[in-house]
Amino acid sequence: MNSRMILVFTAIAILMGSAASQPVPWEVSVRAVVATANLKATNKTLSSASGTVSLIIPRLDKSTTMIANVTLKGELINITMAHIHLKNASVGNPIVMFLQPRLNYSARPALLDPPVSFKGTYTFTSSYNLDNIINITPGWTLASFMDMLRAGLLYVNVHTTSQPAGAVQGTLNCPFSCMWPVCSLPGGGSC
Numbered sequence: 001m002n003s004r005m006i007l008v009f010t011a012i013a014i015l016m017g018s019a020a021s022q023p024v025p026w027e028v029s030v031r032a033v034v035a036t037a038n039l040k041a042t043n044k045t046l047s048s049a050s051g052t053v054s055l056i057i058p059r060l061d062k063s064t065t066m067i068a069n070v071t072l073k074g075e076l077i078n079i080t081m082a083h084i085h086l087k088n089a090s091v092g093n094p095i096v097m098f099l100q101p102r103l104n105y106s107a108r109p110a111l112l113d114p115p116v117s118f119k120g121t122y123t124f125t126s127s128y129n130l131d132n133i134i135n136i137t138p139g140w141t142l143a144s145f146m147d148m149l150r151a152g153l154l155y156v157n158v159h160t161t162s163q164p165a166g167a168v169q170g171t172l173n174c175p176f177s178c179m180w181p182v183c184s185l186p187g188g189g190s191c
């Protein structure tokens, strides 16, 4: 088996391992908050890769599963991790969510083993219980996460062996009003 085939099999194995390769259920997507990011190379000399992210955050009464879809383009060698971070240099831009490897809130950062390389397009989708949001300060809740998202303080970072600080990055943008619809209209119609 040549190395290209190994890469392809690695990519397929990871895609099969993700819980949310299925389309997002209509009930979830139609009432969800959707944030997006454009990922850009942090150093164009080292990588020309780019990417897009969509983060779907359902209304809690519809679903507690958040879905992150990351699509990378170009070429990256040895992707080791992908995270959502909080932009706050004074506390070291802490990780708020582990995307790859997909880990829960009580885990510690871990590397993809083996690392993933691709040329062309590479997508990974992971689903999260809202409990997967990492408590970076006492009292951190989904509401805090949404406040940070609304303030443009959350970003996605894809790390590689040769660029451990991040090869492609992008800020999550959550269009106004970045809130779920309010459903208390007179008449009580479903919303």
Ligand SMILES: *[C@@H]1O[C@H](CO)[C@@H](O)[C@H](O)[C@H]1NC(C)=O
Binding pocket: 020, 021, 022, 023, 024, 069, 070, 071, 123, 125
């Ligand atoms: C992830 O995003 C890509 C690019 O937008 C899209 O083609 C793909 O269908 C998405 N996958 C899922 C599971 O939503």
Ligand SMILES: *[C@@H]1O[C@H](CO)[C@@H](O)[C@H](O)[C@H]1NC(C)=O
Binding pocket: 043, 044, 045, 046
């Ligand atoms: C980008 O990477 C090149 C090659 O390692 C390095 O010489 C250059 O200083 C880097 N640029 C920035 C802005 O870090």
Ligand SMILES: *[C@@H]1O[C@H](CO)[C@@H](O)[C@H](O)[C@H]1NC(C)=O
Binding pocket: 088, 090, 091
């Ligand atoms: C960054 O973190 C510090 C320490 O928790 C906090 O005091 C400060 O308000 C934070 N800055 C922003 C912009 O959230």
Ligand SMILES: *[C@@H]1O[C@H](CO)[C@@H](O)[C@H](O)[C@H]1NC(C)=O
Binding pocket: 104, 105, 106, 107
């Ligand atoms: C979170 O991950 C850790 C380490 O993998 C595991 O021990 C723990 O049971 C997990 N907790 C939940 C709630 O999934």
Ligand SMILES: *[C@@H]1O[C@H](CO)[C@@H](O)[C@H](O)[C@H]1NC(C)=O
Binding pocket: 077, 078, 114, 115, 161, 162
């Ligand atoms: C990629 O990782 C392998 C080991 O997993 C290593 O041998 C190789 O040098 C790495 N390549 C780059 C460009 O980091």
